[in-house]
Amino acid sequence: MNWSLAARAAKMSPSVIREILKVTEQPGIISFAGGLPSPKTFPVAAFSEACARVLRDDGHAALQYAASEGYGPLREMVAAGLPWSVDPAQVLITTGSQQGLDLLAKVLIDKASPMLVETPTYLGALQAFTPMEPDILSVASDEEGVDIADLASKASGARFFYVLPNFQNPTGRTMTEARRAALSLRAAELGLPIVEDNPYGDLWFDAPPPPPLTARNPDGCLYLGSFSKVLAPGLRLGFLVAPKALYPKLLQAKQAADLHTPGFNQRMVAEVMKDGFLERHVPTIRALYKSQCDAMLAALQRDMPEDVSWNHPGGGMFLWVRLPEGMNANDLLPKAVERHVAFVPGVAFYADKADPRSLRLSFVTPSVEQIAVGVAALAAAIRESRSACAFSAI
Amino acid sequence: MNWSLAARAAKMSPSVIREILKVTEQPGIISFAGGLPSPKTFPVAAFSEACARVLRDDGHAALQYAASEGYGPLREMVAAGLPWSVDPAQVLITTGSQQGLDLLAKVLIDKASPMLVETPTYLGALQAFTPMEPDILSVASDEEGVDIADLASKASGARFFYVLPNFQNPTGRTMTEARRAALSLRAAELGLPIVEDNPYGDLWFDAPPPPPLTARNPDGCLYLGSFSKVLAPGLRLGFLVAPKALYPKLLQAKQAADLHTPGFNQRMVAEVMKDGFLERHVPTIRALYKSQCDAMLAALQRDMPEDVSWNHPGGGMFLWVRLPEGMNANDLLPKAVERHVAFVPGVAFYADKADPRSLRLSFVTPSVEQIAVGVAALAAAIRESRSACAFSAI
Numbered sequence: 126m127n128w129s130l131a132a133r134a135a136k137m138s139p140s141v142i143r144e145i146l147k148v149t150e151q152p153g154i155i156s157f158a159g160g161l162p163s164p165k166t167f168p169v170a171a172f173s174e175a176c177a178r179v180l181r182d183d184g185h186a187a188l189q190y191a192a193s194e195g196y197g198p199l200r201e202m203v204a205a206g207l208p209w210s211v212d213p214a215q216v217l218i219t220t221g222s223q224q225g226l227d228l229l230a231k232v233l234i235d236k237a238s239p240m241l242v243e244t245p246t247y248l249g250a251l252q253a254f255t256p257m258e259p260d261i262l263s264v265a266s267d268e269e270g271v272d273i274a275d276l277a278s279k280a281s282g283a284r285f286f287y288v289l290p291n292f293q294n295p296t297g298r299t300m301t302e303a304r305r306a307a308l309s310l311r312a313a314e315l316g317l318p319i320v321e322d323n324p325y326g327d328l329w330f331d332a333p334p335p336p337p338l339t340a341r342n343p344d345g346c347l348y349l350g351s352f353s354k355v356l357a358p359g360l361r362l363g364f365l366v367a368p369k370a371l372y373p374k375l376l377q378a379k380q381a382a383d384l385h386t387p388g389f390n391q392r393m394v395a396e397v398m399k400d401g402f403l404e405r406h407v408p409t410i411r412a413l414y415k416s417q418c419d420a421m422l423a424a425l426q427r428d429m430p431e432d433v434s435w436n437h438p439g440g441g442m443f444l445w446v447r448l449p450e451g452m453n454a455n456d457l458l459p460k461a462v463e464r465h466v467a468f469v470p471g472v473a474f475y476a477d478k479a480d481p482r483s484l485r486l487s488f489v490t491p492s493v494e495q496i497a498v499g500v501a502a503l504a505a506a507i508r509e510s511r512s513a514c515a516f517s518a519i
Numbered sequence: 520m521n522w523s524l525a526a527r528a529a530k531m532s533p534s535v536i537r538e539i540l541k542v543t544e545q546p547g548i549i550s551f552a553g554g555l556p557s558p559k560t561f562p563v564a565a566f567s568e569a570c571a572r573v574l575r576d577d578g579h580a581a582l583q584y585a586a587s588e589g590y591g592p593l594r595e596m597v598a599a600g601l602p603w604s605v606d607p608a609q610v611l612i613t614t615g616s617q618q619g620l621d622l623l624a625k626v627l628i629d630k631a632s633p634m635l636v637e638t639p640t641y642l643g644a645l646q647a648f649t650p651m652e653p654d655i656l657s658v659a660s661d662e663e664g665v666d667i668a669d670l671a672s673k674a675s676g677a678r679f680f681y682v683l684p685n686f687q688n689p690t691g692r693t694m695t696e697a698r699r700a701a702l703s704l705r706a707a708e709l710g711l712p713i714v715e716d717n718p719y720g721d722l723w724f725d726a727p728p729p730p731p732l733t734a735r736n737p738d739g740c741l742y743l744g745s746f747s748k749v750l751a752p753g754l755r756l757g758f759l760v761a762p763k764a765l766y767p768k769l770l771q772a773k774q775a776a777d778l779h780t781p782g783f784n785q786r787m788v789a790e791v792m793k794d795g796f797l798e799r800h801v802p803t804i805r806a807l808y809k810s811q812c813d814a815m816l817a818a819l820q821r822d823m824p825e826d827v828s829w830n831h832p833g834g835g836m837f838l839w840v841r842l843p844e845g846m847n848a849n850d851l852l853p854k855a856v857e858r859h860v861a862f863v864p865g866v867a868f869y870a871d872k873a874d875p876r877s878l879r880l881s882f883v884t885p886s887v888e889q890i891a892v893g894v895a896a897l898a899a900a901i902r903e904s905r906s907a908c909a910f911s912a913i
Contacts (some may be wrong), residue, residue, distance in 0.1 A: 126739040127710035128765055129678055131629045131651070137771040143587075164579035172582070176570040185558035188566070188751035193537075220614050220755075220777040227776045231650050235525045236630075252775040256625050257525070284523055316521040345520040357582035359782040361614075371522055377531040381646040382621045382776065383614040387784055388753040 133256045141473040142248060148462060155499035157486040158467040160294060160442060163417075166410045167357045168397065175396035179389065187389045193380040194218070195364070196391035202398055203350070203364050209340035215366050217375055220386045222324055222351040222363030226253035228378045229320060229347055232371070233284045234259045241279055241286040243271055245474035245483070247294045247322065250287055259284070261476040268436065270300030273307050277315060285318040285347070291326040291334040292441025295474045295485040299439050302335040309341040317345075324351040324363075327407050329440035330415040344368045352394055354442070355407050360390045414442065414489050417496060421488040424500035430508060435486075442489045445471070447482050449511060454484040457510050464502040527650045535867040536642060542856060549893035551880040552861040554688060554836060557811075560804045561751045562791065569790035573783065581783045587774040588612070589758070590785035596792055597744070597758050603734035609760050611769055614780045616718055616745040616757030620647035622772045623714060623741060626765070627678050628653045635673055635680040637665055639868035639877070641688045641716065644681055653678070655870040662830065664694030667701050671709060679712040679741070685720040685728040686835025689868045689879040693833050696729040703735040711739075718745040718757075721801050723834035724809040738762045746788055748836070749801050754784045808836065808883050811890060815882040818894035824902060829880075836883045839865070841876050843905060848878040851904050858896040 145158050179187050194200065195218025203218075204211040219225045226249065234240060234257035242250070244263040254261065262279045264286070265272040271288060280286075288308075290300040300308070312319050321338045339346035343366075351363040367375050379385075418438060425435055425446075432449040446468075448454060454470035461467060471483025491499060539552050573581050588594065589612025597612075598605040613619045620643065628634060628651035636644070638657040648655065656673045658680070659666040665682060674680070682702075684694040694702070706713050715732045733740035745757040761769050773779070812832060819829055819840075826843040840862075842848060848864035855861060865877025885893060 126707070126712055126736075126762075128712050128762070129627070129632075130768060131625065131627055131632070133629075134626045134768045134772075137626075137768060137775065139767070139771055140774060143774070159584075161584050164583055167579060167582040169574055169578040169582070172578075173571060173574045176574065177567060180563055180567045180570065184563040184566070185561060186753075188561040188563070188753040189558055190553075190555050190747075190752045220781075223775075224777045231525065232528045232531075233523070233525055235527075238523075238525070249775070249778070252771075256772065256775060313520070318520055318522050342520075353584075358584045359580075359582040361777060361779070361781040368520075368522070373533070374524060374528045374531060377533055377646075378528075378650065380534060380537070381531065381617075381643070381650060383618040383755060384643070385755070387614075387755040387781060390781055390784065 133258055136255050136258060140248065140252065142469055145467065145469055148467065154462065154465050154467055155491050155495045155502070156467045157488070157491065157499060158469045159487055159490055161490050162354055162358060162442070163413060163489050166413060168406055171397045171402065172357070172393060175393045179392045179396055183392060187392045189388070191385050191388040193376055193385045195386060196388055196395060199391045199395040202395060207366065208336055209343060211366055215369060215372060217365050217367065217372065217379060218386045218391055219363045219365055219379070220383055221353065221361040222322065222349045223249055223253065224382065225349040225363055225365040226250050228375050228382065229365070230254045230257045231378045232374045239283045241276065241283050242476050243288055243293070244478070245295055245471060246287065246476065247289055248473050250322065251476060263476045263478060268298055270304035271308060273304070273311050276308070277311055280315045280317045283317060285320045286312065287320045287322065288338070289322045290338060291323055292328060292438055294325070295443055295469070295471065296436065296445040297438030297441050297443040298436060298445070299334050305335055305338055305341070309338055313342055313345055319346045320349070321346050322349045324354055325441040327355050328411060328414055328442065330411060330418065331439065334440070339366065347371065355403060355410065356394060356397065360394065362386065362390055362394055411440070417488045417493060418444070420493040420496045421486065421500060424497050428501045428504035430504065430511070433507060442487050444486050444488065446484050446486055448484065448507065450482070452507070452510060453481045455481065457484070457506060460510055461503055461506040464506050466499040466502040466506070468503070527652055530649050530652060534642065534646065536863055539852070539861065539863055542861065548856065548859050548861055549885050549889045549896070550861045551882070551885065551893060552863045553884055554881055555884050556748055556752060556836070557807060557883050560807060562800055565791045565796065566751070566787060569787045573786045573790055577786060581786045583782070585779050585782040587770055587779045589780060590782060590789060593785045593789040596789060601760065602730055603737060605760055609763060609766060611759050611761065611766065611773060612780045612785060613757045613759055613773070614777055615747065615755040616716065616743045617643055617647065618776065619743040619757055619759040620644050622769050622776065623759070624648045624651045625772045626768045633677045635670065635677050636870050637682055637687070638872070639689055639865060640681065640870060641683055642867050644716065645870060657870045657872060662692055664698035665702060667698070667705050670702070671705055674709045674711045677711060679714045680706065681714045681716065682732070683716045684732060685717055686722060686832055688719070689837055689863070689865065690830065690839040691832030691835050691837040692830060692839070693728050699729055699732055699735070703732055707736055707739055713740045714743070715740050716743045718748055719835040721749050722805060722808055722836065724805060724812065725833065728834070733760065741765065749797060749804065750788060750791065754788065756780065756784055756788055805834070811882045811887060812838070814887040814890045815880065815894060818891050822895045822898035824898065824905070827901060836881050838880050838882065840878050840880055842878065842901065844876070846901070846904060847875045849875065851878070851900060854904050855897055855900040858900050860893040860896040860900070862897070
């Protein structure tokens with residue numbers, strides 16, 4: 126049978142992270158590899174009550190086909206919860222924020238269109254953009270955010286700049302206020318649209334991050350948000366906020382993609398969110414993740430060789446480690462797994478020019494005790510690998 | 520701000536049906552336009568129990584990120600329920616079967632790829648395929664199914680033939696056993712892959728339809744199924760069954776599209792389906808829809824002018840009406856709406872060479888009483904339009 130694949134299919138590839146997760150699901154492995162929120166934070170009892178109420182009071186509507194835009198009351202809650210003036214008519218409910226990436230890729234990217242991403246960037250975004258075959262350009266980035274001069278030098282003809290300003294996946298870093306102001310100004314001058322992805326912004330430890338880029342220039346930005354990190358990822362609920370000129374095409378793409386996001390799930394979440402639930406619930410997630418991040422930072426400080434470096438995230442789920450010169454995170458991984466600890470090598474997160482010394486650690490899934498054991502094992506694997514490197518250099 | 524749209528965005532368009540549904544949601548309109556299952560058939564109590572059990576026994580897993588392939592026990596139930604030998608590893612759970620169309624379009628269609636559809640065909644499929652910019656060719660079809668000679672004459676280089684053999688949307692017609700056998704044979708000779716979409720196959724009235732095309736040549740077919748018509752559409756649960764060679768790319772496309780279909784919804788449905796629930800539940804849907812179809816056929820027979828014709832579906836949700844020569848369903852619609860009845864003009868369902876005299880009636884959403892009133896009103900609108908036609912012809 127002549128199943129001919131589309132050219133774009135050759136560019137799709139299995140997620141490196143998925144492959145690593147298969148290994149790390151072996152019993153006994155302490156995994157810093159996954160990006161899974163801690164299940165302790167899932168409000169199971171609140172969902173259980175919400176399900177029962179939705180099916181009792183509104184079951185037929187919740188189980189019927191529904192509008193592609195999303196459930197009205199949920200769109201209103203989303204609009205009201207954002208720190209700039211948003212008309213609920215600009216809110217599109219998506220099947221996870223991953224779907225928002227798929228929809229905007231279809232609507233904005235032609236084959237060989239240039240588009241810009243941070244260095245490194247979210248792997249899932251690269252996977253969503255790649256089937257539309259853009260020319261993805263990496264913009265240099267540092268601890269304060271994207272390098273504005275490098276951005277400007279690459280912006281000509283770019284369809285958009287994709288950026289995760291808050292507690293970024295994979296690095297955990299947050300763009301400073303000064304850098305946001307400069308980026309917003311320069312993008313407006315350049316006429317460069319911004320796609321701002323913000324799944325982690327609510328998960329700050331001591332202080333909220335600076336205001337979103339979209340709040341500074343709503344017509345120049347497309348904003349993506351998610352309920353996965355503040356409620357639960359298994360419901361697959363996210364949203365996008367689009368300039369009104371762009372909304373109809375995104376809606377048409379949404380309709381063709383899956384008609385609409387499950388109305389039952391949208392009502393469940395709207396029901397749970399009534400009466401300010403998130404204002405009580407999200408602080409408990411912040412406190413848990415801060416304690417786990419602190420435990421990881423303390424363990425790194427205690428156990429790591431002097432020439433290993435890492436950052437100090439102000440929130441989110443990840444931190445970013447750099448191995449000593451000459452080491453390679455891909456080579457380290459099997460040695461770490463032998464010692465029952467796993468991570469994701471940083472190379473997965475680069476559109477090009479990957480830093481082979483970088484790696485991502487998640488601090489949210491394992492317990493504080495597991496973090497201590499896992500970091501000690503990782504440090505031992507690094508020492509072992511380094512002596513092997515030194516040996517091979519002789 | 521320079522939001523440049525992708526070329527494919529210009530080819531996307533709002534669904535005609537969506538626009539019609541907006542009109543028909545006005546109170547007092549009897550709508551034969553929608554394709555909405557009757558909410559009477561939604562097993563609300565069973566879902567309510569299933570939700571409570573899933574959250575109590577398996578809440579953390581149901582609310583966590585999950586495998587892109589779908590929930591294992593549900594994939595096994597799907598495989599076991601199909602009338603040919605299916606390995607659960609070939610089953611991909613999708614966010615409604617609409618998403619299956621989106622995924623296969625990404626994986627199989629290049630810009631300007633020829634591909635084949637029936638005449639007329641499912642509008643949602645045209646919407647899912649169009650963003651990948653294929654060259655869509657309509658294959659002639661009659662009451663028994665697709666015209667094999669016409670198919671063969673257009674098959675050269677075609678990526679696949681998309682076909683809905685059972686109680687088709689929009690026409691309600693079913694491909695005969697003889698035509699299926701001939702199609703299966705000819706497609707295999709031609710090396711032409713088949714995409715078989717089967718959302719309505721379980722909704723037969725007196726006898727099940729002939730076996731699926733995929734059962735005859737599993738490696739040459741990609742099969743799409745849905746829980747929307749046998750349980751409820753608002754959960755957005757469908758599936759596809761792919762040849763093993765094709766599965767990995769569809770899975771990668773799925774992962775990039777929305778990571779996975781909500782695990783909570785998958786567990787709810789698996790829980791409801793345990794212990795043969797569908798074997799008790801689906802016959803009640805069949806009986807309801809048969810009684811409503813019979814009511815519509817009786818009303819058409821009673822009220823319609825002699826030169827209006829229609830078919831007699833053996834199941835499903837729709838029947839297909841043909842207006843007298845010289846009339847146009849698009850022109851009829853506003854006159855029908857004035858009389859508080861709505862339908863979808865057939866032109867929406869043609870990739871090209873539309874029949875302006877055709878229209879689709881759904882018999883499942885209105886009650887038997889509303890069907891009688893609505894068909895009488897539609898007949899009156901046809902008589903009125905025809906006398907206007909005759910007048911304008913003078």
